Amino acid sequence: MVSIVDALLKGERWAVAKAISILEDNGIQAREIVEMIFKHSGNARVIGVTGPAGAGKSTLVGRLIGAYRARGFKVGVLAVDPSSSISGGAILGDRVRMQEHALDEGTYIRSMASRGASGGVSFALRDAIRVLDVAGFNRIIVESVGAGQLDVKISSIADVTIVVLNPQTGDSIQAIKAGLTEVGDIYVVNKADISGANALYNDIRSLVVDGRDEVVVLKTVASTGKGVDELVDAVEQSLSRKLSNGYKEMLRKRVESELMDIMLSMLSKVVQDRMEREKEEEDSIIEKVLSREIDPYKAAESIVARVVRYE
Ligand SMILES: Nc1nc2c(ncn2[C@@H]2O[C@H](COP(=O)(O)OP(=O)(O)O)[C@@H](O)[C@H]2O)c(=O)[nH]1
Ligand SMILES: [Mg+2]
Numbered sequence: 001m002v003s004i005v006d007a008l009l010k011g012e013r014w015a016v017a018k019a020i021s022i023l024e025d026n027g028i029q030a031r032e033i034v035e036m037i038f039k040h041s042g043n044a045r046v047i048g049v050t051g052p053a054g055a056g057k058s059t060l061v062g063r064l065i066g067a068y069r070a071r072g073f074k075v076g077v078l079a080v081d082p083s084s085s086i087s088g089g090a091i092l093g094d095r096v097r098m099q100e101h102a103l104d105e106g107t108y109i110r111s112m113a114s115r116g117a118s119g120g121v122s123f124a125l126r127d128a129i130r131v132l133d134v135a136g137f138n139r140i141i142v143e144s145v146g147a148g149q150l151d152v153k154i155s156s157i158a159d160v161t162i163v164v165l166n167p168q169t170g171d172s173i174q175a176i177k178a179g180l181t182e183v184g185d186i187y188v189v190n191k192a193d194i195s196g197a198n199a200l201y202n203d204i205r206s207l208v209v210d211g212r213d214e215v216v217v218l219k220t221v222a223s224t225g226k227g228v229d230e231l232v233d234a235v236e237q238s239l240s241r242k243l244s245n246g247y248k249e250m251l252r253k254r255v256e257s258e259l260m261d262i263m264l265s266m267l268s269k270v271v272q273d274r275m276e277r278e279k280e281e282e283d284s285i286i287e288k289v290l291s292r293e294i295d296p297y298k299a300a301e302s303i304v305a306r307v308v309r310y311e
């Protein structure tokens with residue numbers, strides 16, 4: 001483990017790959033890695049890219065890599081796709097779209113399986129960001145589909161969140177439903193080359209800019225790279241604004257939310273273990289609910305009270 005971490009701190013790619021795999025396996029070794037690298041982390045800036053499937057996120061991320069490399073940054077990309085646990089297609093698609101950068105030493109691209117559970121991926125994701133961070137990648141882009149739980153999480157993990165919409169699938173009503181109007185620092189109307197882009201742009205402006213004047217709305221054509229430099233400018237401006245204003249408080253909240261996630265997951269494991277160990281007791285409580293002797297809240301409360309000692 002020490003040799004992996006040493007290599008990681010020197011920025012060696014094999015160590016990055018190995019470390020992230022260990023994190024995904026989520027065993028004892030994962031905890032060891034985090035313990036060893038944590039104090040070295042915290043230097044990279046994290047850019048979240050979210051939005052509906054098909055909006056052009058991966059294409060845009062490919063362009064962002066190029067633009068950031070041209071500005072001298074080392075870029076790490078983590079693509080989280082809930083569908084990738086069902087089919088490998090999404091991962092392959094992302095690789096192909098981003099592959100022109102795959103041989104570049106200053107770029108590291110990795111797909112992460114989400115394994116269904118939204119809680120599960122955020123642990124591995126946060127730690128994978130730390131791995132890339134200590135390996136010297138100073139801009140880390142996280143792509144995730146913004147359709148459920150995870151996208152909201154992305155904005156609590158990323159320093160700047162880009163929401164990508166497009167005239168085909170990303171109509172404004174859908175964006176509101178998915179909670180996307182709340183999470184973005186920057187809204188990108190991608191596929192500005194097809195009709196409906198201007199109408200969507202105006203919709204999004206009136207939806208998100210009202211009351212949040214620091215929000216930026218831009219148009220891009222990811223397939224040609226049009227608007228991408230302006231997007232990078234907007235991301236960097238948003239970053240510097242946040243760094244000079246309330247960044248500490250944001251980090252504090254982020255630690256708080258990470259601790260909460262970890263504690264809840266630990267507690268959930270304690271409860272599950274107990275339920276398995278005390279099978280008879282569990283059965284008898286279930287029977288009592290079935291016979292309507294006690295209600296489900298009382299039942300759960302009696303178990304929780306035995307697991308957690310209230311002070
Ligand atoms: N016309 C047009 N098509 C685009 C643009 N950006 C991406 N696409 C296409 O939209 C499809 C979905 O892109 P992809 O990057 O995989 O979207 P993702 O699911 O959000 O990651 C692909 O066929 C892209 O070639 C664009 O700016 N204009
Ligand atoms: Mg994609």
